[in-house]
Amino acid sequence: MGMSATDSQFHVLAVDDSVIDRKLIERLLKTSSYQVTTVDSGSKALEFLGLYEDEQSSSDSPSVSPNNQQEVGVNLVITDYCMPGMTGYDLLKKIKESSSLRNIPVVIMSSENVPSRITRCLEEGAEEFFLKPVRLSDLSRLRPHLMKSKSSNQNQEKQGDESENSETQSQEQDHELEQQQPQTMPPNNNKRKAMEEGLSPDRTRPRYGGIATLV
Amino acid sequence: MDRNQLQRQVALKRSFLFEQCYLDPQQFVQLEELQDDANPNFVEEIVTLFYKDSARLFQKIEQALYSRPIDFAKLDDYMHQFKGSTSSIGAIKVKNECSQFKEFCLAANADGCVRALERVKQEHQTLRIHLENYFQLRRQAGLVQRV
Numbered sequence: 001m002g003m004s005a006t007d008s009q010f011h012v013l014a015v016d017d018s019v020i021d022r023k024l025i026e027r028l029l030k031t032s033s034y035q036v037t038t039v040d041s042g043s044k045a046l047e048f049l050g051l052y053e054d055e056q057s058s059s060d061s062p063s064v065s066p067n068n069q070q071e072v073g074v075n076l077v078i079t080d081y082c083m084p085g086m087t088g089y090d091l092l093k094k095i096k097e098s099s100s101l102r103n104i105p106v107v108i109m110s111s112e113n114v115p116s117r118i119t120r121c122l123e124e125g126a127e128e129f130f131l132k133p134v135r136l137s138d139l140s141r142l143r144p145h146l147m148k149s150k151s152s153n154q155n156q157e158k159q160g161d162e163s164e165n166s167e168t169q170s171q172e173q174d175h176e177l178e179q180q181q182p183q184t185m186p187p188n189n190n191k192r193k194a195m196e197e198g199l200s201p202d203r204t205r206p207r208y209g210g211i212a213t214l215v
Numbered sequence: 216m217d218r219n220q221l222q223r224q225v226a227l228k229r230s231f232l233f234e235q236c237y238l239d240p241q242q243f244v245q246l247e248e249l250q251d252d253a254n255p256n257f258v259e260e261i262v263t264l265f266y267k268d269s270a271r272l273f274q275k276i277e278q279a280l281y282s283r284p285i286d287f288a289k290l291d292d293y294m295h296q297f298k299g300s301t302s303s304i305g306a307i308k309v310k311n312e313c314s315q316f317k318e319f320c321l322a323a324n325a326d327g328c329v330r331a332l333e334r335v336k337q338e339h340q341t342l343r344i345h346l347e348n349y350f351q352l353r354r355q356a357g358l359v360q361r362v
Contacts, residue, residue, distance in 0.1 A: 018268075018299055018300060020261060020264055020265050020300045021300070023261055024246075024261060024303050027254065031249050082295070111298070111299045111302060132299065132302060132303070133303045136245065136248065
């Protein structure tokens with residue numbers, strides 16, 4: 001099964017056009033006990049994630065393979081910024097615009113320390129921005145994002161049929177919200193902040209703590 | 216020479232590479248930390264990969280440099296890629312020469328680029344010889360596992 005097994009390794013998809021940097025990031029991630037897949041372009045990354053460029057999902061239309069990211073089990077994407085064709089920023093945007101992929105945390109790497117670039121990426125939804133060369137100590141910053149992502153993906157699976165809730169919401173509100181469709185979180189700048197806060201007026205379903213039991 | 220002496224030679228060579236700024240100790244040590252029983256030769260592997268990939272990039276750079284008109288943006292892009300690789304293995308001197316090259320690209324100075332490329336290649340080759348020597352010493356000192 002995909003990433004629903006709570007004790008399986010996290011699977012990271014690393015994207016970089018440099019063969020040396022791919023080798024390095026792969027070793028860094030494996031040393032940190034992640035399962036790794038490397039690809040050399042943004043378009044290959046999207047292919048791997050099950051999102052084809054000409055069939056790109058938006059929040060309005062159903063995605064082509066909504067559960068593919070759970071089937072291949074990618075828990076995080078780490079991508080170089082400067083790549084020919086699709087840049088890391090373009091890839092980030094496509095992932096965040098996709099209803100099936102938007103919950104996957106994305107980390108950007110760059111050899112250049114350009115504040116406006118960093119801000120732009122973070123605003124677009126990147127969780128972290130690493131300066132290259134990436135070190136083992138940088139990777140320790142990945143874990144919280146992975147834990148959060150795993151927890152919210154468990155929520156997706158449990159949507160509608162679990163009554164446990166660690167948030168302080170009223171009973172009636174919970175019941176009402178359970179009936180609703182998959183999240184339709186608006187792609188705005190507050191999204192990231194909202195996810196961090198856990199309680200957003202824009203969310204249409206209750207947020208469960210990481211205590212939901214799995215089938 | 217006995218093993219201890221050989222190992223001392225390895226250590227001396229390593230210090231030399233750091234002190235003479237051929238290699239960035241922080242980055243190189245990071246690479247060494249990624250070696251384990253399952254991946255005992257990672258540093259040599261990535262260095263070998265670096266030199267193989269460099270050849271490819273140098274070819275592209277030279278092609279771009281000797282075509283008319285010169286596309287300085289492309290030149291800069293290729294050198295940027297190469298510079299990134301030098302940074303990943305901690306090759307300081309080579310990296311610095313890359314920066315010089317990029318300055319000349321920005322200034323659209325073809326002659327400057329030609330001279331700068333020569334220096335990049337010189338440093339690149341010097342480092343290669345030092346590293347080959349270093350890995351050879353490690354093998355002789357029995358520090359390298361045979362896979």
